[in-house]
Amino acid sequence: MKSTASTSEKILDVAQSLIVAGGYNGFSYADISAAIGIRKASIHHHFPAKAELVAVLVDRYRRQAEAGLNALHEQVASPAEQLQSYLNYWQTCIRDASQPFCVCAMLAGEMQMLPDEVASRVRSHFHSLAAWLTSVLRAGAEQGLFRLNRQPEDEAQMLLASVHGAMLSARALGDPELFSTIVTTQLAKLTK
Amino acid sequence: MKSTASTSEKILDVAQSLIVAGGYNGFSYADISAAIGIRKASIHHHFPAKAELVAVLVDRYRRQAEAGLNALHEQVASPAEQLQSYLNYWQTCIRDASQPFCVCAMLAGEMQMLPDEVASRVRSHFHSLAAWLTSVLRAGAEQGLFRLNRQPEDEAQMLLASVHGAMLSARALGDPELFSTIVTTQLAKLTK
DNA sequence: CGCAACCTTCCTACTGGTAGGTAGACATTA
C-alpha cells in the first residue's frame, strides 16, 4: 500500500524514520530528497519550512498514537492487558527495528533547541501519554490488578520514564531484547 | 577557578554543555568559538576533527563519573546511601540546571549516526554504569536493604532506564521536580 | 463541445549562510 501513499505522506514517512534515527538536527531536505527521488524544492512545496514539516509530522504521530490507545480501550477490557498491549507494541517495533524509538522521546532530548511549534507539540504528547497511563493504572488498581504504592499519576510518570529509558538503553547497547527485559522487570513491580 | 582552566578544557566544557543541550549535531565549532572568544581555527588546533573532540570529551566525562562513583564506595558505607547519593547528584544538577542531562544518555539517542569512536565510548559508559549499579544493588540485597524480585543485573538496568527516562520527562515537560518524583517512586519499589 | 483560466506538482537554477576543515603568517615562551 506504500505505492498509493501521497507524496506528502511519503515525505513524512521518510522524515519520521530519519528523526527517529538522528533527531531534528540529524536530517535535511536533501536526505528526504534522495530517499524518495524528488527534488528538494518539491519538498518545500509541500512543507515550506523544516519546523512546519516536523510540526505536521508530530501532529500525525500523536493522532496515530491516540487512535491506537483509544482502540485499546475499546478492544481490550482489562487494564492489565491494555498496559501489556502498549508495551508489546514497542517491544515489536524495537525487535524488528521498524521504529526503534518514539519520535517524541527523541525530540524531547533536543527540547531546548526545538522551534516552539514543535516543542509544544512534544510536550503535549508527554501529557497525553501520562494521562492515558494514569487512567489505565487507576482502573487497574480499582480492580485489584495493580498494587500501587504511590498516586496513579506518579506511577504513570515512572512507567513512562522506564519505557523511554529502556529504548535509550537498548539503543546504547545495541541490544533490542534489553527493552523487553527492562519493561518486564518494571511491570513485575506493579502486578506483584 | 574557571580562569585557570586550559584552553582545551574550556573548549571541552563549552562543548559538553552544548551537547547536553542539543546533541552531537546540535553544536558547531563556530558555537564554541563564539562562547569562549577564540577563532574556529584555534579549536581545530586543539581538536583537529569534531569526532575526535567528542571522543575526548566522552573519555573525560567517563573518567569523572567513574571517579565520583568510586569515591562513593569509599566515603559512604551503606549501598542504600550510595544509591541515594548517585540519585541526589542528578537531582541537584537538574534542579539548578547546571547539567540537566547525562552526556552519554544524550548521545545514546543519536547512536545510529554517531562516529564509531564516539559510539563505542557511549556504549562503554552504559556498561560501566550498569555494572556499578548492579554491584550496589547486589550488596544492598545481601545486607537486606533492598528487596529485589529479579536478578541484580536486570534491576540495575531498570533503575538506569528510569533515571534516563526521568531526565527525558523532566525536560519534555519543563519540570525539574518531575525527575525527583520519578526516581523517588522507583526507589520506593526497591526498598519497600 | 472547445477553450481559457486556474491549480497542483514538480522541476532547474540559484541565494545567503553555515558546516567542518586547511594553509600559512605571526607572536609568545621555553
Place this chain on the structure above:
DNA sequence: TAATGTCTACCTACCAGTAGGAAGGTTGCG
C-alpha cells in the same frame, strides 16, 4: 631556536529556502 598557540584568510560541501517556469489536471463558461 624550536615548539606552541593563535590568528587571518580561505576552501569545499552542505544547509534551508526562493524564483520562476514547465507539465498536467480540473473547473467554469460561451
